[in-house]
Amino acid sequence: MTRYALTVDAGIRDLRAADHLLHTLAAELALPEGAFGCTHLVRGDRPRVALSFTLPSEPLLSTVRERLAAGEYEVAPGVPDTAGRAVLYPGVSALTGTLTVAELLNRSAIDRVAVLGTPGEPAPDTPLVTWDHVRPQWQHDGTLVLSTMPAVGGPLVPFEVPAPTPCCADH
Template identity: 65%
Template sequence: MTPHLRMPYVVTVDAGLRDLRAADHLLRTFAAELGLAEGGFGCTHLVRGERPRVVVSLAPESEAELDEVRAWLVAEGYEVTGGAPDAVGRAVLYRGSGLLSGTMTVGEVLSVSAIDRVTVLGTAGRTPSDRRLVTHGHVRPQWQGGELVLTAMPAVGGTLVPFEVAEPTPCCADH
């Protein structure tokens, strides 16, 4: 389920960011400064149009925590709006995100985190729970159809790796 359905308390912050790495950093900073509970969500959202940018949403577990989050953000000078900008956020902060490091089975990923499903590019159906996933400490699932879904791709030795990598090679890097 999307954070707005599962978590009725959501705010969006537009800090004028242009890239995902900066948005990830901002979300981790918010979590540290605010002492956010492990059960909430922090997501990035791409905004297109005349002013393309990345905004972040925070979905704490309670209305009281949301009021504290909103008050702190406003006091820090951030532009805050109620609700999430869309239903397809890319999750950075979620239950168990800090536990997803090294090599784990898909079943372990699903059991220790808020991730509902792991899909593999180019395949149909469920990913076997005993399939090994090498996380590289960077796991960014996205909300799809009400589920938090991690997209993975095949890697060496029959393992999987998350589709999004922490340090992507820039387009045309060798030109």
């Protein structure tokens, strides 16, 4: 299936703010279930977090581009890079609570689950506690991969936690 993409630069420097804006824009634009919304870290002289939307049709892309450009956003064609962090994707709303790896893969657009520090993939019946915050990453080969880590007691958890403790928070 052909996909159509655009990048939105809102000058955001924080991932949580970027996630919030992605959800807000998706709701305002009434994006369909097949849409993807990703964040991309932009380095250089003006570090920031850019957003991208990948949509299932050219007419929808044109409509979204026009509506976003009419606002306060800088809009460009395509995606800033191939390694975006997916926030909105098919099936994301079904990834709540504790699921098995097989359930996660069957319910969503995620292609693979990786466990940090281990070779191979986890068994399909391995439990995964989602924390209702599942942010897979696009790989350069076009696969959408969720990085996880083992938790106490045996289940896996997403590597990215929903509310990370800022560096040096106890200082």
